[in-house]
Amino acid sequence: MTQQRWDAIFVGTGITSLACAALLVKQDPSARLLLIDKHIVAGGYASTFSRPRLEATFDCSLHKLSGMDEEGNLLRILRSLGLEAELGLVRPADYFCARRAEQSLVLPNDAAGVQALLTARFPGQEAGIAAFFEHVLTHGRNGYYQFQMQDGSFEPDMAQLRHAHRHLKSRTVYEGLAELVDDPFLVELLAAPGIYVGGYPEDLGYLYYLHVVYATLCRGNAYVTGSSQHLSNLLAQQVIDAGGQLLLGTAVEQVLTDGSGHVTGVRTRRGVFHADQVYINASPHYAAGNLFGEEVALEDTVGRLAALKPARSTTTVYLVTDVDPSTLGLPHTESMLFADDPSAAFSARRTATQVGAGEAASEHAYWQCSPMEVTNYRALDARGGNVLCLNVLDSAAHWPQRRTPAYREKKVRAAATLKERLLRQAPALCGHVLHTEVATPHTYARFTNNTEGSGYGAMVGTSLKGHTFHHGFPVRGVHFLSAWVAGPSYEAAFGYAEMTARQWTRPAARA
Numbered sequence: 001m002t003q004q005r006w007d008a009i010f011v012g013t014g015i016t017s018l019a020c021a022a023l024l025v026k027q028d029p030s031a032r033l034l035l036i037d038k039h040i041v042a043g044g045y046a047s048t049f050s051r052p053r054l055e056a057t058f059d060c061s062l063h064k065l066s067g068m069d070e071e072g073n074l075l076r077i078l079r080s081l082g083l084e085a086e087l088g089l090v091r092p093a094d095y096f097c098a099r100r101a102e103q104s105l106v107l108p109n110d111a112a113g114v115q116a117l118l119t120a121r122f123p124g125q126e127a128g129i130a131a132f133f134e135h136v137l138t139h140g141r142n143g144y145y146q147f148q149m150q151d152g153s154f155e156p157d158m159a160q161l162r163h164a165h166r167h168l169k170s171r172t173v174y175e176g177l178a179e180l181v182d183d184p185f186l187v188e189l190l191a192a193p194g195i196y197v198g199g200y201p202e203d204l205g206y207l208y209y210l211h212v213v214y215a216t217l218c219r220g221n222a223y224v225t226g227s228s229q230h231l232s233n234l235l236a237q238q239v240i241d242a243g244g245q246l247l248l249g250t251a252v253e254q255v256l257t258d259g260s261g262h263v264t265g266v267r268t269r270r271g272v273f274h275a276d277q278v279y280i281n282a283s284p285h286y287a288a289g290n291l292f293g294e295e296v297a298l299e300d301t302v303g304r305l306a307a308l309k310p311a312r313s314t315t316t317v318y319l320v321t322d323v324d325p326s327t328l329g330l331p332h333t334e335s336m337l338f339a340d341d342p343s344a345a346f347s348a349r350r351t352a353t354q355v356g357a358g359e360a361a362s363e364h365a366y367w368q369c370s371p372m373e374v375t376n377y378r379a380l381d382a383r384g385g386n387v388l389c390l391n392v393l394d395s396a397a398h399w400p401q402r403r404t405p406a407y408r409e410k411k412v413r414a415a416a417t418l419k420e421r422l423l424r425q426a427p428a429l430c431g432h433v434l435h436t437e438v439a440t441p442h443t444y445a446r447f448t449n450n451t452e453g454s455g456y457g458a459m460v461g462t463s464l465k466g467h468t469f470h471h472g473f474p475v476r477g478v479h480f481l482s483a484w485v486a487g488p489s490y491e492a493a494f495g496y497a498e499m500t501a502r503q504w505t506r507p508a509a510r511a
């Protein structure tokens with residue numbers, strides 16, 4: 001494949017690249033696309049790994065696609081690619097089951113149902129709960145249809161937009177919720193879906209968060225039979241069927257330019273590939289630091305990138321059980337486990353970030369006090385085996401270097417802590433765990449090159465400074481395409497991919 005010319009090259013085959021490439025060849029079947037990834041399978045986080053002896057397949061990310069009802073953006077795009085039937089969509093009955101101490105609360109998969117349930121459980125907070133859901137259904141909805149707002153197909157109420165801009169834009173989720181409700185458990189509960197986009201309530205912008213709740217709760221959610229890898233493979237196949245190629249197990253070493261500000265292709269150990277359009281799916285910090293030669297003046301971009309903070313990383317514990325986990329006290333597809341003292345999490349995380357706080361403070365804050373998300377994959381897709389996945393948002397900062405005794409010991413501690421939390425909620429699980437393995441923030445960084453192991457691109461906080469890092473990029477023909485520009489989630493990836501594909505001009509028209 002050395003010395004070949006392509007119409008466009010994609011650096012990385014994460015879900016944003018795959019979606020964009022598939023949409024692009026649908027729109028322009030003559031486009032010849034090359035997608036290159038350092039990993040041996042396509043998909044980036046949208047991939048799986050298996051343990052055949054245990055008949056178990058682990059999904060590296062997906063448990064919930066948002067925007068999957070008739071008015072959802074993601075379902076619309078998947079249909080436009082002709083993929084709906086092949087995905088075997090699984091639609092869970094519940095949003096999630098909240099568990100704390102001896103109590104559990106099953107949140108249904110509709111906003112009105114959740115509002116009614118929470119109002120009954122927290123009677124003194126009725127007005128605040130109602131105000132929150134009104135915010136979700138107005139400002140969350142406006143945020144959700146932002147692409148349609150740009151192309152004129154969705155007309156927002158201007159008064160609502162002005163109100164949001166003046167009063168909600170500068171609030172964090174924590175500040176927004178604290179204005180409405182004062183029960184610490186209710187605050188934690190309403191903020192829990194922040195785990196889907198890599199942020200705690202003190203990290204995320206309230207206005208942005210309203211759209212996350214709208215997308216996941218009000219616009220339908222679903223899983224894919226066969227996992228995220230099946231989705232990635234279907235997209236990859238569409239690109240290949242149109243004459244494109246995937247080059248896996250091959251890192252891009254450099255993005256090449258003509259020395260006068262135009263991209264000319266990429267260099268890999270397998271040779272040089274030429275194109276006058278290059279889409280960078282890898283993290284922009286990594287790309288700016290590693291992928292360009294000295295002829296490219298990146299000071300301005302690097303300066304802006306300093307303000308682009310990564311979302312939280314994740315520590316994940318994968319479990320395989322000997323029988324169906326639903327029979328062991330975990331009947332729901334998703335559970336959120338809260339600490340006994342919900343008011344402790346916020347202050348524990350603040351303590352953990354103070355200078356000299358030490359590893360134990362971080363372990364206490366992120367592993368013990370903050371919400372833990374548990375997916376029962378067996379309930380979503382039995383073909384993947386008896387798999388449970390335990391996720392906490394985490395920080396790479398307190399993890400020692402890989403391959404050191406301290407790192408290995410810490411992995412054992414993480415597994416024990418998260419498992420212990422689960423067993424307290426589901427004691428019937430005791431004695432049924434056949435296999436345990438751990439992915440740390442370093443694991444995530446190693447497999448994807450994402451900055452600090454972020455699983456969700458950039459943190460979407462109250463300031464969007466840094467999010468424009470790619471404006472005026474000094475090399476023409478270079479585009480950034482990932483959760484770092486699209487926002488976290490598969491739905492954001494497909495939305496951004498659709499917008500990017502629409503901007504494609506045929507090579508003949510460019511010449």
Ligand SMILES: Cc1cc2nc3c(=O)[nH]c(=O)nc-3n(C[C@H](O)[C@H](O)[C@H](O)COP(=O)(O)OP(=O)(O)OC[C@H]3O[C@@H](n4cnc5c(N)ncnc54)[C@H](O)[C@@H]3O)c2cc1C
Pocket residue numbers: 011012013014015016017036037038039043044045046060061062063064065066196250251252253281282283314316391447448449450454455456457481482483484487488489490491493
């Ligand atoms: C634990 C976890 C759970 C999640 N759950 C959900 C969920 O249920 N629902 C949801 O909507 N979202 C979820 N997300 C978020 C979602 O998975 C991500 O937002 C999305 O997959 C990011 O895709 P991306 O296109 O930015 O690329 P990435 O997946 O980050 O892929 C980037 C690719 O670039 C490649 N690359 C990097 N450098 C090079 C190089 N030099 N040469 C070649 N290739 C390179 C990497 O190997 C990688 O394949 C989850 C994320 C995590 C971490």
